[in-house]
Amino acid sequence: MSDQTTQKGTVLKGRNTLQAHKKKEAVAAWLFSAPALTLLLVFLIVPFILAFYFSLTNQRLIPNPNLPTRIIGLTNYIRLLSDSTFHRAILNNFYFAGVVVPVQTSFALGLAMLVNKKLKFKNLFRTIYFSPVVTAMVVVAIVWGFLFNPTDRGFINRLLQSITFGNVQPLEWLHDPKLALPAIMILSIWQGVGFQMIIYLAGLQDIPNELYESARVDGANSWQQFFNVTIPQLRNTTIFVAISTTILAFKLFTQVWVLTQGGPMESTMTTMVLLYRQGFRQLRVGYASAIAVIFFLIVLAVSLIQKLIMKEERAVS
Amino acid sequence: MRKLICFFLMLLLILPVFAGGKKEKAVEGPTVIKVWFHSGKGEEREVLDAQVKEFNSMQNEVRVDPVRLPEGSYNEQVSAATLSGDLPDLLDFDGPNLYNYAWAGHLIPLDPYISEELKNDLLPSILQQGTYGGKIYALGTFDSGLAIWGNREYLEKAGVRIPNGIDDPWDFKEFKEALEKLQALPETEYVIDFKLNYGQGEWYTYGFSPIIQSFGGDLIDRSDYQSAGGVLNGPEAVKAMEWFQSLFEEGYSIIRPPGDDDFYGKKIAALSWVGHWMWQPHRNGLGDNLVLIPMPKLGDRAVTGMGSWCWGITSQSKNPEAAWKFLSYLMQPSQILFMTNANGAVPSRKSALAKSELYGEGGPLQIFADQLRGGVAVPRPITPAYPTITQAFAEAVQNIITGGNVKEELDKAVQKIDQDIKDNEGYPIPE
Numbered sequence: 001m002s003d004q005t006t007q008k009g010t011v012l013k014g015r016n017t018l019q020a021h022k023k024k025e026a027v028a029a030w031l032f033s034a035p036a037l038t039l040l041l042v043f044l045i046v047p048f049i050l051a052f053y054f055s056l057t058n059q060r061l062i063p064n065p066n067l068p069t070r071i072i073g074l075t076n077y078i079r080l081l082s083d084s085t086f087h088r089a090i091l092n093n094f095y096f097a098g099v100v101v102p103v104q105t106s107f108a109l110g111l112a113m114l115v116n117k118k119l120k121f122k123n124l125f126r127t128i129y130f131s132p133v134v135t136a137m138v139v140v141a142i143v144w145g146f147l148f149n150p151t152d153r154g155f156i157n158r159l160l161q162s163i164t165f166g167n168v169q170p171l172e173w174l175h176d177p178k179l180a181l182p183a184i185m186i187l188s189i190w191q192g193v194g195f196q197m198i199i200y201l202a203g204l205q206d207i208p209n210e211l212y213e214s215a216r217v218d219g220a221n222s223w224q225q226f227f228n229v230t231i232p233q234l235r236n237t238t239i240f241v242a243i244s245t246t247i248l249a250f251k252l253f254t255q256v257w258v259l260t261q262g263g264p265m266e267s268t269m270t271t272m273v274l275l276y277r278q279g280f281r282q283l284r285v286g287y288a289s290a291i292a293v294i295f296f297l298i299v300l301a302v303s304l305i306q307k308l309i310m311k312e313e314r315a316v317s
Numbered sequence: 318m319r320k321l322i323c324f325f326l327m328l329l330l331i332l333p334v335f336a337g338g339k340k341e342k343a344v345e346g347p348t349v350i351k352v353w354f355h356s357g358k359g360e361e362r363e364v365l366d367a368q369v370k371e372f373n374s375m376q377n378e379v380r381v382d383p384v385r386l387p388e389g390s391y392n393e394q395v396s397a398a399t400l401s402g403d404l405p406d407l408l409d410f411d412g413p414n415l416y417n418y419a420w421a422g423h424l425i426p427l428d429p430y431i432s433e434e435l436k437n438d439l440l441p442s443i444l445q446q447g448t449y450g451g452k453i454y455a456l457g458t459f460d461s462g463l464a465i466w467g468n469r470e471y472l473e474k475a476g477v478r479i480p481n482g483i484d485d486p487w488d489f490k491e492f493k494e495a496l497e498k499l500q501a502l503p504e505t506e507y508v509i510d511f512k513l514n515y516g517q518g519e520w521y522t523y524g525f526s527p528i529i530q531s532f533g534g535d536l537i538d539r540s541d542y543q544s545a546g547g548v549l550n551g552p553e554a555v556k557a558m559e560w561f562q563s564l565f566e567e568g569y570s571i572i573r574p575p576g577d578d579d580f581y582g583k584k585i586a587a588l589s590w591v592g593h594w595m596w597q598p599h600r601n602g603l604g605d606n607l608v609l610i611p612m613p614k615l616g617d618r619a620v621t622g623m624g625s626w627c628w629g630i631t632s633q634s635k636n637p638e639a640a641w642k643f644l645s646y647l648m649q650p651s652q653i654l655f656m657t658n659a660n661g662a663v664p665s666r667k668s669a670l671a672k673s674e675l676y677g678e679g680g681p682l683q684i685f686a687d688q689l690r691g692g693v694a695v696p697r698p699i700t701p702a703y704p705t706i707t708q709a710f711a712e713a714v715q716n717i718i719t720g721g722n723v724k725e726e727l728d729k730a731v732q733k734i735d736q737d738i739k740d741n742e743g744y745p746i747p748e
Contacts, residue, residue, distance in 0.1 A: 062421045
């Protein structure tokens with residue numbers, strides 16, 4: 001009888017310690033995530049809530065005490081819907097992302113495969129391809145601005161002329177409404193590709209060699225190995241690269257601001273440039289906040305759709 | 318124990334977020350004033366640095382604590398500082414941006430500080446653009462000038478009359494004939510360089526609104542600044558912009574000049590429509606062949622632009638007297654000349670102007686000064702709606718020169734401007 005009681009007591013005590021342990025773990029978890037959470041709260045969540053609130057008001061950048069900020073409901077949103085510059089900005093964003101994401105991702109994979117080979121100086125090549133990433137975008141933009149010189153003295157125009165034996169007339173690049181956005185795409189891809197390359201490189205090195213060996217035993221050639229081993233094995237890497245590139249593409253601002261400020265004829269206008277112009281140049285913080293909120297929803301939707309289409313394989317323990 | 322260490326480490330990580338906001342101790346001694354200015358061209362910055370240094374060492378009541386901000390985003394930074402309440406005592410503004418700050422009560426009127434003597438000595442343009450709602454809010458140490466630069470050799474060869482001064486400018490017919498004659502010269506590829514390589518921006522408003530004004534239109538109805546309707550899209554403005562558009566369509570000018578130097582370097586353009594700041598390159602490129610031609614009378618009168626950087630004292634300043642002391646030092650004729658001899662701009666005081674080699678009587682740039690003194694210059698619209706006006710107008714100009722329908726583009730600009738004024742309840746002038 002007494003034996004039974006003691007046993008029961010031990011079980012109970014065991015359950016208690018387990019619960020206490022779990023509780024302790026939870027406290028530690030919260031403590032450890034506290035710094036990150038605080039920063040997220042202060043720099044992301046609070047600003048977003050503020051932006052949402054401002055978007056319902058006519059908040060000015062230079063506040064006037066005689067004309068206090070008023071809540072104006074959905075006026076900013078209604079006006080955005082009929083703002084042709086905003087439409088153009090959104091379209092440009094999709095155009096930019098639509099070109100840059102696939103091209104940059106494929107280039108990155110190609111480069112990663114190259115520098116993953118047993119080449120001489122392979123670390124040198126890796127460094128060279130990665131170096132644009134560590135260069136500030138403003139610097140990259142200014143340098144490319146010189147390269148895109150519209151006269152026949154421009155580097156890129158000279159290059160085009162010499163490889164086509166003078167059949168291409170000097171292009172006006174950043175001054176031509178049709179070429180300005182493609183020019184910015186080119187420099188953005190050049191600047192960003194190294195980062196994705198590194199991620200792909202890590203992904204490539206994670207693929208077990210046995211898979212290639214058995215593929216070779218089965219008689220697969222290099223192309224078949226690439227399509228049936230490499231690509232499927234890089235699935236999760238590709239998803240990560242595609243989504244992060246998409247979000248970066250939508251945030252397009254710096255290079256445009258430095259080189260064209262949205263011109264010529266709004267051909268390089270992007271949502272971020274419009275937001276900055278409305279908020280800081282035209283002093284309409286309320287309207288700019290509405291742009292921010294809509295932009296957030298669009299990017300969120302795009303990433304969710306992407307995730308749905310490319311279902312990530314989660315490791316199940 | 319480990320838990321405790323963990324906790325303190327955590328605390329250390331979080332602390333910096335909440336830290337800051339140390340209290341400053343009051344120090345006896347000179348009154349310190351914070352001064353912000355844009356870090357402009359090299360010479361301008363060097364002069365201002367030297368002036369701050371000299372001012373600080375020549376007296377010990379006021380000490381200037383200067384902060385240079387990059388010019389590219391200067392306006393944005395000042396606006397953001399206004400919202401967060403961090404404005405300094407004294408700061409400089411790019412021309413018409415001033416009115417927003419004055420309207421919203423962030424600047425104090427300078428009238429009580431300005432002596433009658435100083436007021437009478439200032440260029441009328443400086444007073445005009447510094448005044449909002451009947452009070453003076455800003456003073457500039459220099460002003461700007463816009464006119465037509467010409468290549469004397471080409472003008473003489475084509476038989477075009479070179480005006481002597483602002484009393485005998487070209488009229489519309491003469492200007493038109495001059496364009497035709499110069500176009501026929503074998504040396505020119507086109508006649509007039511409008512500096513479109515500067516890109517769509519403030520230049521469009523500064524450089525091309527005088528065309529509309531010369532034809533008899535304007536950017537906004539200046540009687541009450543409530544609407545641009547019938548003014549910016551009225552028959553005069555439409556006629557002006559249609560004429561401007563035709564200059565590009567008929568090849569007298571080109572929309573995308575390949576560089577900056579078609580007039581003074583390659584010499585394939587006979588005229589250049591640009592401001593005083595091109596004096597040095599023009600002089601170096603053309604030498605004695607350079608002539609300065611006053612703005613033409615396209616309609617009833619000749620009109621040019623004005624305005625540059627100017628100084629204002631903020632209402633947040635606890636020591637406006639000290640700030641004024643520094644500003645009045647900068648406004649001394651000798652200091653004005655120190656600055657304008659370096660940056661080449663038009664001195665803002667008549668007494669300094671008289672002593673200037675460039676702008677004084679018989680100086681090569683006297684026409685700029687005459688235009689500012691003689692009522693040819695018109696300030697950009699004196700209203701807090703200016704940021705919207707300039708953006709809307711520049712957009713319209715860009716679309717017009719690339720072939721847009723003039724009336725439609727101007728209508729669009731009017732709509733944007735009127736909407737902005739309505740959104741701000743007409744920008745009521747404070748009492």
